[in-house]
Amino acid sequence: xxxxxxxxxxxxxxxxxxxxxxxxxxxxxxxxxxxxxxxxxxxxxxxxxxxxxxxxxxxxxxxxxxxxxxxxxxxxxxxxxxxxxxxxxxxxxxxxxxxxxxxxxxxxxxxxxxxxxxxxxxxxxxxxxxxxxxxxxxxxxxxxxxxxxxxxxxxxxxxxxxxxxxxxxxxxxxxxxxxxxxxxxxxxxxxxxxxxxxxxxxxxxxxxxxxxxxxxxxxxxxxxxxxxxxxxxxxxxxxxxxxxxxxxxxxxxxxxxxxxxxxxxxxxxxxxxxxxxxxxxxxxxxxxxxxxxxxxxxxxxxxxxxxxxxxxxxxxxxxxxxxxxxxxxxxxxxxxxxxxxxxxxxxxxxxxxxxxxxxxxxxxxxxxxxxxxxxxxxxxxxxxxxxxxxxxxxxxxxxxxxxxxxxxxxxxxxxxxxxxxxxxxx
Ligand SMILES: Cc1cc2nc3c(=O)[nH]c(=O)nc-3n(C[C@H](O)[C@H](O)[C@H](O)COP(=O)(O)OP(=O)(O)OC[C@H]3O[C@@H](n4cnc5c(N)ncnc54)[C@H](O)[C@@H]3O)c2cc1C
Numbered sequence: 001x002x003x004x005x006x007x008x009x010x011x012x013x014x015x016x017x018x019x020x021x022x023x024x025x026x027x028x029x030x031x032x033x034x035x036x037x038x039x040x041x042x043x044x045x046x047x048x049x050x051x052x053x054x055x056x057x058x059x060x061x062x063x064x065x066x067x068x069x070x071x072x073x074x075x076x077x078x079x080x081x082x083x084x085x086x087x088x089x090x091x092x093x094x095x096x097x098x099x100x101x102x103x104x105x106x107x108x109x110x111x112x113x114x115x116x117x118x119x120x121x122x123x124x125x126x127x128x129x130x131x132x133x134x135x136x137x138x139x140x141x142x143x144x145x146x147x148x149x150x151x152x153x154x155x156x157x158x159x160x161x162x163x164x165x166x167x168x169x170x171x172x173x174x175x176x177x178x179x180x181x182x183x184x185x186x187x188x189x190x191x192x193x194x195x196x197x198x199x200x201x202x203x204x205x206x207x208x209x210x211x212x213x214x215x216x217x218x219x220x221x222x223x224x225x226x227x228x229x230x231x232x233x234x235x236x237x238x239x240x241x242x243x244x245x246x247x248x249x250x251x252x253x254x255x256x257x258x259x260x261x262x263x264x265x266x267x268x269x270x271x272x273x274x275x276x277x278x279x280x281x282x283x284x285x286x287x288x289x290x291x292x293x294x295x296x297x298x299x300x301x302x303x304x305x306x307x308x309x310x311x312x313x314x315x316x317x318x319x320x321x322x323x324x325x326x327x328x329x330x331x332x333x334x335x336x337x338x339x340x341x342x343x344x345x346x347x348x349x350x351x352x353x354x355x356x357x358x359x360x361x362x363x364x365x366x367x368x369x370x371x372x373x374x375x376x377x378x379x380x381x382x383x384x385x386x387x388x389x390x391x392x393x394x395x396x397x398x399x400x401x402x403x404x405x406x407x408x409x410x411x412x413x414x415x416x417x418x419x420x421x422x423x424x425x426x
Pocket of ligand 1: 012013014083085086087089095100223256258
């Protein structure tokens with residue numbers, strides 16, 4: 001093991017949370033030193049920054065942890081792919097770019113459960129502070145933050161028709177899902193900056209990289225939080241097969257995402273004591289809730305074949321052409337391309353709270369898809385029905401019970417992953 005370096009703050013994971021923490025801690029506390037550890041590499045792939053490239057990274061182990069669930073009885077016994085970013089920017093470097101906050105009620109419920117400071121009125125100033133809203137500042141939005149939020153630049157005729165039909169049926173049009181309410185139909189906004197992805201890394205980390213008090217180490221996989229008693233004092237990590245450690249004088253901040261954070265805590269002896277004991281890990285704190293109660297926004301996709309060969313539909317052919325080198329050259333030359341335009345046109349929004357009466361849905365394998373994606377062989381319109389809020393998640397469980405009994409990831413050469421895999425078995 002190499003000698004331990006010492007910092008005021010050690011942040012684990014350079015995703016959405018980690019990049020913001022690294023930026024704010026190294027700025028607002030100028031004299032504090034900050035270490036940011038990221039298991040993945042740098043965000044150098046152009047496909048990270050080109051919006052439509054996200055389809056490329058959905059199953060790319062170079063930037064993705066590629067977890068999957070246990071076979072799910074409610075979904076034809078399939079394992080459900082759980083992509084998670086493993087690169088600077090974390091999942092914000094591979095995600096769908098949709099800019100959508102939780103509903104006001106979600107935050108208020110968290111506050112009412114005893115989490116002071118998490119009500120919507122409490123978090124709104126931080127949303128405003130982080131946002132660079134294309135439409136300008138108002139009660140709900142900020143225009144001076146680092147995270148760019150943009151409108152759809154070219155509405156699509158299919159989306160326009162869909163939205164018009166919704167209004168005709170008596171549903172309200174909602175031009176801003178991050179404003180007063182999320183109810184209604186309308187276009188989404190996107191975390192895009194001039195047609196390119198505005199990830200946590202480009203928005204929050206890049207401006208901070210030159211600060212002398214911030215050090216970022218990529219390909220550094222934290223394997224254990226070090227404790228003195230119950231006080232976290234540092235982190236042990238692996239880089240190029242070499243074990244190293246870093247000491248935190250003030251705090252260790254775990255920002256590894258919803259799967260890896262509880263996993264790292266469990267590997268460090270913070271979690272259900274029985275689990276730690278089963279794997280010979282010393283118990284630091286017996287906290288049965290660590291790693292439990294994961295709720296995800298399970299979605300079902302309904303694919304309609306288009307009667308006309310419209311451009312920019314969800315067909316595989318469109319993606320294949322958009323990813324071709326011929327499309328790449330105008331992008332490099334002029335800074336604009338079908339990738340960015342298609343991404344922005346293709347997307348439209350379901351109503352977040354539809355009052356639908358449904359019978360128990362019967363699962364049927366989907367229309368022909370390519371490479372594990374949901375793109376079709378034919379020009380298609382795709383509707384996604386998803387449950388996004390905690391209450392909706394409970395409803396989705398009652399329809400199709402999802403239990404993430406074990407998470408699996410591709411084996412790597414490094415030992416921590418093997419420990420990680422066995423720890424999830426339970
Ligand atoms: C495919 C996909 C599409 C999505 N689409 C959208 C969308 O359209 N809109 C939206 O709002 N949200 C979307 N999300 C969700 C959103 O990206 C996440 O909610 C958000 O990024 C979570 O932030 P986080 O900081 O908790 O974790 P992440 O952003 O996942 O970051 C965690 C980071 O920690 C690193 N890490 C983990 N463990 C360790 C370790 N032991 N040592 C060192 N580093 C570690 C990871 O490599 C990663 O970089 C999507 C997510 C995915 C995967």
